[in-house]
Amino acid sequence: MTPELAAALADDADRVERALDVLLPAGDGPESRLFQAMRYASLGGGKRLRPFLALEGARLFAVAEACALRVATALEMVHCYSLVHDDLPAMDDDALRRGKPTVHREFDEATAILAGDALLTRAFEVIADPMTHGDAGVRAELALQLARAAGAEGMVGGQMIDLETEGSEDLDIGAITRLQRLKTGALILFACESGAVMGKAGPGPREALRGFAQDLGLAFQMTDDLLDVEGTAAETGKAVGKDAARGKATFVSLLGAERARTQARLLAAQAAEHLAAFGPAAARLREVARWVVERRS
Amino acid sequence: MTPELAAALADDADRVERALDVLLPAGDGPESRLFQAMRYASLGGGKRLRPFLALEGARLFAVAEACALRVATALEMVHCYSLVHDDLPAMDDDALRRGKPTVHREFDEATAILAGDALLTRAFEVIADPMTHGDAGVRAELALQLARAAGAEGMVGGQMIDLETEGSEDLDIGAITRLQRLKTGALILFACESGAVMGKAGPGPREALRGFAQDLGLAFQMTDDLLDVEGTAAETGKAVGKDAARGKATFVSLLGAERARTQARLLAAQAAEHLAAFGPAAARLREVARWVVERRS
Numbered sequence: 001m002t003p004e005l006a007a008a009l010a011d012d013a014d015r016v017e018r019a020l021d022v023l024l025p026a027g028d029g030p031e032s033r034l035f036q037a038m039r040y041a042s043l044g045g046g047k048r049l050r051p052f053l054a055l056e057g058a059r060l061f062a063v064a065e066a067c068a069l070r071v072a073t074a075l076e077m078v079h080c081y082s083l084v085h086d087d088l089p090a091m092d093d094d095a096l097r098r099g100k101p102t103v104h105r106e107f108d109e110a111t112a113i114l115a116g117d118a119l120l121t122r123a124f125e126v127i128a129d130p131m132t133h134g135d136a137g138v139r140a141e142l143a144l145q146l147a148r149a150a151g152a153e154g155m156v157g158g159q160m161i162d163l164e165t166e167g168s169e170d171l172d173i174g175a176i177t178r179l180q181r182l183k184t185g186a187l188i189l190f191a192c193e194s195g196a197v198m199g200k201a202g203p204g205p206r207e208a209l210r211g212f213a214q215d216l217g218l219a220f221q222m223t224d225d226l227l228d229v230e231g232t233a234a235e236t237g238k239a240v241g242k243d244a245a246r247g248k249a250t251f252v253s254l255l256g257a258e259r260a261r262t263q264a265r266l267l268a269a270q271a272a273e274h275l276a277a278f279g280p281a282a283a284r285l286r287e288v289a290r291w292v293v294e295r296r297s
Numbered sequence: 298m299t300p301e302l303a304a305a306l307a308d309d310a311d312r313v314e315r316a317l318d319v320l321l322p323a324g325d326g327p328e329s330r331l332f333q334a335m336r337y338a339s340l341g342g343g344k345r346l347r348p349f350l351a352l353e354g355a356r357l358f359a360v361a362e363a364c365a366l367r368v369a370t371a372l373e374m375v376h377c378y379s380l381v382h383d384d385l386p387a388m389d390d391d392a393l394r395r396g397k398p399t400v401h402r403e404f405d406e407a408t409a410i411l412a413g414d415a416l417l418t419r420a421f422e423v424i425a426d427p428m429t430h431g432d433a434g435v436r437a438e439l440a441l442q443l444a445r446a447a448g449a450e451g452m453v454g455g456q457m458i459d460l461e462t463e464g465s466e467d468l469d470i471g472a473i474t475r476l477q478r479l480k481t482g483a484l485i486l487f488a489c490e491s492g493a494v495m496g497k498a499g500p501g502p503r504e505a506l507r508g509f510a511q512d513l514g515l516a517f518q519m520t521d522d523l524l525d526v527e528g529t530a531a532e533t534g535k536a537v538g539k540d541a542a543r544g545k546a547t548f549v550s551l552l553g554a555e556r557a558r559t560q561a562r563l564l565a566a567q568a569a570e571h572l573a574a575f576g577p578a579a580a581r582l583r584e585v586a587r588w589v590v591e592r593r594s
Contacts, residue, residue, distance in 0.1 A: 030462060031458045034453065088407075090405070114382075114457050118448050125445055128437045128441035136437040140436040143421055143425035144422060147422035151415050152418070156411050156414050156415040157328040163407050182328075
């Protein structure tokens, strides 16, 4: 990663961290355990890739920083909720996330379920709030697109397929690609496209960002699959070797590590090309595509 | 219940049932188990009290029927999601709901968690859709109010308090009242107020509906507590005697059955009075308040 990209990522991650701190509930009542779990699940960790994509996308259209930050933070709440629920014993049963005990380990299962529910709900509360954008049409459109990306025909649908097909050996590359487009791709698509919604961009730029997002999302997931095979828990902050242990079909199990790596790099290059028309303004997004496939965590 | 109210409730319940059928996802892919669980959780059951309140409230302001029905149906999705998650083994661990096995018993825990997540998300998708209301300001306001009602400082917060205080004997009537205002009251408040939002009503009618909702919500909960003591599973379609078995403080354990019944009737009468200014147009809502405290299920 270039020092410039590292600094930009760190800077945006700081801003998202502070926004999460402000936008998440706090207080001392009998429900404070819920607030603590929501904060534990969201604060102090993660690459903040999705909010970075949203913030960078918004910069292409000169969207007000405060507006973009609220949308980026709401999006991160949805991502964090999905991790909390996916980690539950009934789902992936993970003990470690971002180098810390998962929420149900640190608190308990009931609190983890509720904290996830509340994070998801808070995301829509933040987006629908007039403080997010002066144009209610933009707020409603953002809520609609986020719900589509996160719901039964997006992220949650992808997680259902992932659970349903675990241990199944007849998944082909088409089925895995569809699974990942839903499970991780839909939210990355929202991240990349949200700036165009906030900036009321025309169909051309919007389509370019969608193309970027789709290639980036697959490249990101292929790299995740590689890290599960080749990474260490110390590097990635989560358990590794899980896919093989569960007999899960992944891009790596289907293509082999070398072909998966080559394919990820090709997709990342192709992602960057979608942004050619934006010129130097999209330099960081193109740089992100390169980094996504070279990262070690 | 008067035959007129029974017919009106049944008629609106039919319309909500058909709308759920249209608005919930369907299909044959590997994620179809998720769609089936969402449908199992929502279709074919329940009093549909919340959607009825929303539909009747919308009629006071001559809101287009199609608009009100979408909002009422989204609201019912949120209610159904909360039941699915509350019934989970890590929460209330219930086997029976609306006379059928709970979702995690009929499917499995992972599917129940995901079906709840997807129902909640779908509710926001339906509300934010331009088909719901021509005015984006109304859609954004509905999404905002629904998120506030359902989230950490509303329904989910109430459920957290409920779990945290289970078995605790030092809950007083003030604490129980606050718990119920959050856990069941907030969504009932949204139900009653949403018609005023859709109809862009002024502060006077909106405040009257809020007053109605708050008294109705408490009367409803007191009656639920009474049914848990005095009802049968055959009547109520769910397990009874649970509160006492868990040592839960309820309105009945604190006030005794007789005082709780008297208090519920007083609140129901007071709820009806808030609607005096609406005249005969609110006759059904006033009738609902009477029914809520006399019901046997």
